[in-house]
Amino acid sequence: MAKLKIRENYHQARWDEPIIYELSTPGERGILVPEPEPEIKNKAGDVLLNLPESMCRKEEPNLPEISQKQVLAHYLHLSQETLGSNLNNDISQGTCTMKYNPRINEKLAGLIHHVHPLQDESTMQGLLAINYKFEHFLKEISGMDKFTLQPGGGSHAVYTAASIIRAYHESNGELEQRDEIITTIFSHPCDAATPATAGFKVVTLYPNEETGIPDLEALEEAVSERTAAVFITNPEDTGIYNREIDKFVQTVQNAGALCFYDQANANGMLGITRAREAGFDMCHFNVHKTFGTPHGCSGPGSGALGVREHLVRFLPVPTVEFDGEKYYLDYDKPESIGKVRGFFGVAPVTLKAYSWVMMLGAEGLKEVAEISVLNNNYLQKKVEEIPGVGTWYAEGRRRLEQVRYNWIELEEETGVGTDDIMRRIGDYGIQHYWTSHHPWVVPEPFTLEPCETYSKVDLEEYAAVLKKIAEEARKDSEFVKASPHKCASHNIAKPEELNDPEKWAITWRAYLRKHKK
Amino acid sequence: MKLGFIVNPIAGMGGKVGLKGTDGMEILEKARRLGAYPEAPKKAKKALKLLTPLINDIEILTYPGKMGEDEAIALGFNPKVLGEKKDIVGPDDTEEAARKMLDMDIDLLLFAGGDGTARNIYNVVGDKVPVLGIPAGVKIHSAVYANHPRSAGEVALKYLKGELTRIREAEVMDIDEAAFRKEQVTAKLYGYMKVPFEQQLVQSLKAGRPEEEESARDSIADRVVAEMKPDVLYIIGSGTSTRPIMEKLGLPNTLLGIDIVKNKKIVASDVSEREILEHIEGRKAKIIVTVIGGQGYIFGRGNQQLSGNVIRKIGIDNIRIIATKNKLVSLGGQPILVDTGDDKVNNMFNRYMRVVTSYNEEIIYKVKGL
Ligand SMILES: Cc1ncc(COP(=O)(O)O)c(C=O)c1O
Numbered sequence: 113m114a115k116l117k118i119r120e121n122y123h124q125a126r127w128d129e130p131i132i133y134e135l136s137t138p139g140e141r142g143i144l145v146p147e148p149e150p151e152i153k154n155k156a157g158d159v160l161l162n163l164p165e166s167m168c169r170k171e172e173p174n175l176p177e178i179s180q181k182q183v184l185a186h187y188l189h190l191s192q193e194t195l196g197s198n199l200n201n202d203i204s205q206g207t208c209t210m211k212y213n214p215r216i217n218e219k220l221a222g223l224i225h226h227v228h229p230l231q232d233e234s235t236m237q238g239l240l241a242i243n244y245k246f247e248h249f250l251k252e253i254s255g256m257d258k259f260t261l262q263p264g265g266g267s268h269a270v271y272t273a274a275s276i277i278r279a280y281h282e283s284n285g286e287l288e289q290r291d292e293i294i295t296t297i298f299s300h301p302c303d304a305a306t307p308a309t310a311g312f313k314v315v316t317l318y319p320n321e322e323t324g325i326p327d328l329e330a331l332e333e334a335v336s337e338r339t340a341a342v343f344i345t346n347p348e349d350t351g352i353y354n355r356e357i358d359k360f361v362q363t364v365q366n367a368g369a370l371c372f373y374d375q376a377n378a379n380g381m382l383g384i385t386r387a388r389e390a391g392f393d394m395c396h397f398n399v400h401k402t403f404g405t406p407h408g409c410s411g412p413g414s415g416a417l418g419v420r421e422h423l424v425r426f427l428p429v430p431t432v433e434f435d436g437e438k439y440y441l442d443y444d445k446p447e448s449i450g451k452v453r454g455f456f457g458v459a460p461v462t463l464k465a466y467s468w469v470m471m472l473g474a475e476g477l478k479e480v481a482e483i484s485v486l487n488n489n490y491l492q493k494k495v496e497e498i499p500g501v502g503t504w505y506a507e508g509r510r511r512l513e514q515v516r517y518n519w520i521e522l523e524e525e526t527g528v529g530t531d532d533i534m535r536r537i538g539d540y541g542i543q544h545y546w547t548s549h550h551p552w553v554v555p556e557p558f559t560l561e562p563c564e565t566y567s568k569v570d571l572e573e574y575a576a577v578l579k580k581i582a583e584e585a586r587k588d589s590e591f592v593k594a595s596p597h598k599c600a601s602h603n604i605a606k607p608e609e610l611n612d613p614e615k616w617a618i619t620w621r622a623y624l625r626k627h628k629k
Numbered sequence: 630m631k632l633g634f635i636v637n638p639i640a641g642m643g644g645k646v647g648l649k650g651t652d653g654m655e656i657l658e659k660a661r662r663l664g665a666y667p668e669a670p671k672k673a674k675k676a677l678k679l680l681t682p683l684i685n686d687i688e689i690l691t692y693p694g695k696m697g698e699d700e701a702i703a704l705g706f707n708p709k710v711l712g713e714k715k716d717i718v719g720p721d722d723t724e725e726a727a728r729k730m731l732d733m734d735i736d737l738l739l740f741a742g743g744d745g746t747a748r749n750i751y752n753v754v755g756d757k758v759p760v761l762g763i764p765a766g767v768k769i770h771s772a773v774y775a776n777h778p779r780s781a782g783e784v785a786l787k788y789l790k791g792e793l794t795r796i797r798e799a800e801v802m803d804i805d806e807a808a809f810r811k812e813q814v815t816a817k818l819y820g821y822m823k824v825p826f827e828q829q830l831v832q833s834l835k836a837g838r839p840e841e842e843e844s845a846r847d848s849i850a851d852r853v854v855a856e857m858k859p860d861v862l863y864i865i866g867s868g869t870s871t872r873p874i875m876e877k878l879g880l881p882n883t884l885l886g887i888d889i890v891k892n893k894k895i896v897a898s899d900v901s902e903r904e905i906l907e908h909i910e911g912r913k914a915k916i917i918v919t920v921i922g923g924q925g926y927i928f929g930r931g932n933q934q935l936s937g938n939v940i941r942k943i944g945i946d947n948i949r950i951i952a953t954k955n956k957l958v959s960l961g962g963q964p965i966l967v968d969t970g971d972d973k974v975n976n977m978f979n980r981y982m983r984v985v986t987s988y989n990e991e992i993i994y995k996v997k998g999l
Binding site: 297304314316317318319320321326327332334504553606 | 779780792954955957958961962963964980981982983986989990991992993994995
């Protein structure tokens, strides 16, 4: 077996790289686009004149002017200042379900770049078949009756669910009365935010301070004839699984409301338990998490939303159907909420996820869940052995696939808190961790989620680095607080500016306006 | 930059020997006899030590001996010492020191003590200059204190360097110590002082950023006003969270007392329990209250007018609790507390209740009657 090594002598590149606008020299060019040949010019005329006026800029865009070599050097430098997407020890990104995304699937996705969604259906039967079959897998995995793959991410799918709930109550003439949705403080923030965007009021349950999950009694206080639905994650951010979830669902449905299960991250339960058996009306999966396709800058994402029979008529159009001979797009849903995005889904992501499921098979999916949980239990044991680490709630009870830990004790003892430790981790060449969604219900939090693709050595490396930093905090707290020392960039000089609309700048133009007056 | 620096040297002495506070000379004597030794000077030094990088840039104004001079000199500062040296110092000296410093245009007043000390400072300073408390007393209910002495130093340093410019209002609260030692708890909200704001370092009582808290309170007030029904009496509790409700209605507000509103007009200001009972007799009424102080009381701390009798008459279903999300989070999972002195009424509250946290949001939170 591989040997555990803490990379004590790691050092990241530090290029002190200017912003690309600062590298700009007026008149410099990366490529010179050749003028068309005279013959073509004569025939075609000035093609740009055909552009509609409304699409033409009034002024030249402000783009950096820079040579090819400079551009390449610039991006090379920036890339060297990263830890490398998908290839680091990413178990730290709790609630994000970071796992290794097999390269072969990226290759496969490359094969469909020439397909355009406006092509005739008959010319993309393969792609539609993959869509249809992947939907079938999701139906099996969740027990839902039909899925839409249209949403472009998790929150987008949850928003789509909220829109469907609105349509459902409207069709029953109850929308005005049912204006509240219920969620929990440890469910993902989009479970509150997207229904609010869809026009609902939000009622949030606070957990019982011992069990870490809301009491049924709290739910009963929240449920009324005003309840439209509950939006809930389980296990919640804490990693604690609510074993009474079916009773929650019953209570809500008895009041005439619907239940949406946020299964963005289903890594702890694939092939083990299903939304249907708990009684849910709908659920969603983040395809770019659970189903092995990349996140973030390697994205794009995809959010698959599934519903039970009584909600199918509200799904976005088109859905992908099969008439026994060919696959086709069905737009015939008079009660559909309409489109939430172009076309029928993020085709390359669906393809990669389909391939991922096919490679694993039903047994493999179950094994994903088992290994994720096993990895998590092992890591939890290792991490909780570190003096200064605590785990709020449900002491002694195992978490599912992730754990929200805290550094309360270490912070009290040394003044070194979770943000300090997070920055120091980068000095060992591994990814800093995810603290918590806001508000920080658990103080000094950090959340780890070791998915199935990490080895025992990866887990041990992470725990060993945390342990080492806790020791450093006791020996020299100022050193840890001043970290990182070996990363591409240091502390943010004025963190409060990140909170200040007068100061933050996410574009060059905003930077000039706010800081170079 | 001018820094006022006041240490209440006897703060905290009672705690170590099991007394509940050190306010009152008799108690102090008793504490001494029980073997208490001064804690506050050590803690004050811990905080002031963080300001040594500014040793040449700030002028420290302080009081003689253990009230600040000794601590500052021990750290190598060269403070300007006001007032006369005395053997025994008390609350009057704290107030006198604050008054002199105020006259000399200090930029920040850093003081060490407990709730009693905060009250003394408040009596003189009010909201005239920013202050910051170094927690050294037995009772720290006031939100003007940093989490620990070290963080008081860190916040002061950043403030004096101009890195922190934001200010928030923080509660000055105190418990009646004579009653407290007899196991009766009556706390009072005395007022608010201005405190430099730094998310992580100041008492977690209200950990939200000032703008965020302000807009949350504003949004809560919109909800409360929108829910107001004709001819119902609204009994508006004390605190900064209820203030925006009155502002929105264009009505005068009693920050530290109870006002009554009907049909968006003021019915009575700063009412007593008896007056409330008179007003609600035979009428429909609702109470709007917020969580006061760090321990999460909605009744029984700072609003004794809203007695068990009043609550009984109005009914628990007519109580609307309001609080920003951050304020609830800062309770650290502890329930919201009710201590009306009436067991039956307290017991009614052992349940989950809705708390309005913004225009569109409520949180279901556990309430506990003592
Ligand atoms: C439980 C849960 N729900 C929803 C989401 C939102 O997904 P996305 O980031 O794709 O919008 C996430 C992702 O962070 C999540 O963890």
